[in-house]
Amino acid sequence: MAVKDYIRQRFFxxxxxxxxxxxxxxxxxxRAIDQLGMSKNxxxxxxxxxxxxxxxxxxxxxxxxxxxxxxxxFATGVKMSMPELNVIVPMGDGDALAIGGNHFIHAARRNxxxxxxxxxxxxxxxxxxxxxxxxxxxxxxxxxPYLNIDHDFDIAEMAMAAGASFVARTxxxxxxxxxxxxxxxxxxxxxxxxxxxxxxxxxxxRKNKMGSAADMMEMFKxxxxxIGSEAKKENPDLIERGIFVQKDVPEYCSEYDKLIENxxxxx
Amino acid sequence: xxxxxxxSHAVSEAVRLAKVQVMSAYPITPQTHIVEALSEFCExxxxxxxxxxxxxxxxxxxxxxxxxxxxxxxFTATSSHGLALMHEMLHWASAARxxxxxxxxxxxxxxxxxxxxxxxxSLAQRDTGWIQLYCENGQDVLDTTLQAFRLAEMVNLPxxxxxxxxxxxxxxxxxDVPDQKAVDRFLPxxxxxxxxxxxxxCAIGQMSPPAFYTENRHSIQAAxxxxxxxxxxxxxxxxxxxxxxxxPLEAIECEDADVIMVMAGTAASTCREVIxxxxxxxxxxxxxxxxxxxxxxxxLIRKILGDTQKVAVVDRNFSFGVSGIFAQEIKAALCxxxxxxxVFGYIAGLGGRDVTPDILKQVYHMTKTAxxxxxxxxxxxxxx
Ligand SMILES: Cc1ncc(C[n+]2csc(CCOP(=O)(O)OP(=O)(O)O)c2C)c(N)n1
Ligand code: SF4
Numbered sequence: 001m002a003v004k005d006y007i008r009q010r011f012f013x014x015x016x017x018x019x020x021x022x023x024x025x026x027x028x029x030x031r032a033i034d035q036l037g038m039s040k041n042x043x044x045x046x047x048x049x050x051x052x053x054x055x056x057x058x059x060x061x062x063x064x065x066x067x068x069x070x071x072x073x074f075a076t077g078v079k080m081s082m083p084e085l086n087v088i089v090p091m092g093d094g095d096a097l098a099i100g101g102n103h104f105i106h107a108a109r110r111n112x113x114x115x116x117x118x119x120x121x122x123x124x125x126x127x128x129x130x131x132x133x134x135x136x137x138x139x140x141x142x143x144x145p146y147l148n149i150d151h152d153f154d155i156a157e158m159a160m161a162a163g164a165s166f167v168a169r170t171x172x173x174x175x176x177x178x179x180x181x182x183x184x185x186x187x188x189x190x191x192x193x194x195x196x197x198x199x200x201x202x203x204x205x206r207k208n209k210m211g212s213a214a215d216m217m218e219m220f221k222x223x224x225x226x227i228g229s230e231a232k233k234e235n236p237d238l239i240e241r242g243i244f245v246q247k248d249v250p251e252y253c254s255e256y257d258k259l260i261e262n263x264x265x266x267x
Numbered sequence: 268x269x270x271x272x273x274x275s276h277a278v279s280e281a282v283r284l285a286k287v288q289v290m291s292a293y294p295i296t297p298q299t300h301i302v303e304a305l306s307e308f309c310e311x312x313x314x315x316x317x318x319x320x321x322x323x324x325x326x327x328x329x330x331x332x333x334x335x336x337x338x339x340x341x342f343t344a345t346s347s348h349g350l351a352l353m354h355e356m357l358h359w360a361s362a363a364r365x366x367x368x369x370x371x372x373x374x375x376x377x378x379x380x381x382x383x384x385x386x387x388x389s390l391a392q393r394d395t396g397w398i399q400l401y402c403e404n405g406q407d408v409l410d411t412t413l414q415a416f417r418l419a420e421m422v423n424l425p426x427x428x429x430x431x432x433x434x435x436x437x438x439x440x441x442x443d444v445p446d447q448k449a450v451d452r453f454l455p456x457x458x459x460x461x462x463x464x465x466x467x468x469c470a471i472g473q474m475s476p477p478a479f480y481t482e483n484r485h486s487i488q489a490a491x492x493x494x495x496x497x498x499x500x501x502x503x504x505x506x507x508x509x510x511x512x513x514x515p516l517e518a519i520e521c522e523d524a525d526v527i528m529v530m531a532g533t534a535a536s537t538c539r540e541v542i543x544x545x546x547x548x549x550x551x552x553x554x555x556x557x558x559x560x561x562x563x564x565x566x567l568i569r570k571i572l573g574d575t576q577k578v579a580v581v582d583r584n585f586s587f588g589v590s591g592i593f594a595q596e597i598k599a600a601l602c603x604x605x606x607x608x609x610v611f612g613y614i615a616g617l618g619g620r621d622v623t624p625d626i627l628k629q630v631y632h633m634t635k636t637a638x639x640x641x642x643x644x645x646x647x648x649x650x651x
Binding site for chain 2: 049065066067068069098099101124126127128130131133142143144145146150
């Protein structure tokens with residue numbers, strides 16, 4: 001199937017700013033799905049609200065564009081009702097980890113099969129560049145004109161600690177790796193978390209004087225390294241990318257089926 | 268000093284002048300300009316205040332409830348889904364009798380994602396025990412915000428200052444921004460009724476079993492009953508300092524009117540023009556602008572509307588299965604008045620659709636010629 005057959009052309013042009021990283025994520029996601037040979041009808045995309053969440057408007061799957069922060073809670077309802085469908089949940093860092101942080105850790109804890117994609121641009125893009133829980137200490141935003149004092153999370157570590165059975169990180173610079181990781185994540189039977197460092201040149205870039213979108217992507221190239229690399233040992237500040245965890249843990253919907261089966265035994 | 272400000276900055280200027288001490292918010296369009304300006308004032312030292320950036324609106328209201336319990340002046344701002352998410356905390360704020368002030372930018376609720384003007388978000392919070400004051404223009408926004416602190420602190424109830432998305436929040440107008448000395452004369456520092464204090468330890472939010480709960484609720488209503496009178500008193504203090512005053516309801520050309528149109532917010536400005544046009548054509552029409560919606564000024568409504576021939580209410584909101592919310596409330600206020608006029612409800616301007624002079628004229632003419640109102644209202648700007 002041609003990649004463009006997965007797209008809802010009638011909703012274009014998209015809302016993203018020139019240079020926004022979110023379009024690159026859409027590109028890699030469609031390639032991953034195409035390479036997996038999935039049909040449009042076996043995928044449900046559930047998103048919340050944010051520039052990142054708009055992705056659900058542009059893909060021709062079953063899509064639910066829900067409330068800010070609540071995508072995983074809606075998705076849990078979808079998955080429990082129709083476990084045979086593949087559920088993909090693209091979120092912004094604010095959507096997933098500010099207002100939706102609670103849903104995130106509990107979805108990970110349950111290990112319910114869905115792919116949570118966190119497009120981490122370290123800012124609330126859609127509402128005009130206020131700082132998010134991922135902006136990090138010492139950054140600037142429209143609500144932190146004199147430097148932010150809030151510390152950020154390490155999304156991958158948090159996902160692992162909460163119980164996610166697939167956890168990976170990549171960036172918009174590493175498009176091929178992104179598609180490969182997304183394929184693995186979608187195939188994984190359990191809660192998969194893929195953090196993608198994405199650029200918001202309009203707000204995070206401008207507020208923090210990071211140059212153009214291309215400059216920001218160059219930084220992703222420079223500041224990241226494959227998991228376990230020599231470079232990381234020499235420079236602990238480098239951000240690791242790759243798959244951190246990929247393990248078999250009983251999945252929530254199938255555990256639930258087993259529970260019923262057991263309870264019904266002898267009846 | 269006269270300045271050209273957008274409605275959002277009329278709010279932030281009033282909050283600065285009110286010397287608010289703690290604020291908390293989560294961003295949502297079209298409220299963001301208010302909180303961005305305030306976070307800057309806090310950080311650059313313009314205000315001696317703290318701004319708490321939280322992870323959701325629910326937490327924002329929780330944070331200001333906490334701060335207000337410590338006896339400091341507090342403020343927050345939100346809109347639409349943010350307000351809906353706050354719902355649980357709104358009840359807490361009023362039942363704890365905390366004088367919190369909130370700017371609420373009227374915006375439509377999803378799904379059918381829409382960031383534009385609609386009143387259903389604030390009106391859906393009518394039973395939470397918050398005072399609600401609706402604004403017509405930028406000056407009204409600034410003055411009402413200042414007065415909101417005074418009022419909240421007099422009656423120990425939270426106040427919601429409501430302004431239209433974009434038509435007001437993002438529109439620039441010529442606004443008189445008073446100087447600090449004048450505001451200080453009008454608005455003394457907060458002397459809190461409840462305050463966490465090591466001298467006087469107290470337990471807040473305890474069980475309220477059936478033996479107490481009714482009295483607790485009744486005391487909130489008793490405070491609500493004082494609001495209208497206090498609001499009128501406040502005008503007597505406000506006018507000598509600032510040269511302006513406001514009424515819970517404003518009646519324009521209502522004395523001899525056969526049809527009185529009723530609405531809130533910026534549509535009332537449009538309607539002022541329409542009224543004067545229609546009057547010049549010899550039509551006996553008036554306008555009642557709703558400013559105070561909670562508490563609902565029932566007796567005043569009866570006085571102004573009770574003896575006219577027909578009432579036409581324009582609602583930029585809807586309660587599914589009944590009618591427009593203002594129409595519903597106006598009907599309830601009039602029903603115990605002898606020979607009250609029929610109330611015609613019109614739904615217009617939902618989700619940012621403009622309420623134009625032509626629509627308001629159509630409302631007037633339909634009301635004038637119709638014999639009976641349609642109970643659930645007429646959707647006047649519906650596209651077929
Ligand atoms: C309850 C509620 N509060 C606030 C908002 C406003 N809002 C919309 S998107 C957003 C944050 C967007 O940031 P993020 O999730 O990081 O995605 P991005 O736009 O950066 O891709 C906010 C605060 C909302 N829609 N609903
Ligand atoms: S504001 Fe930022 S996140 Fe949103 S579309 Fe523009 S660049 Fe992308």
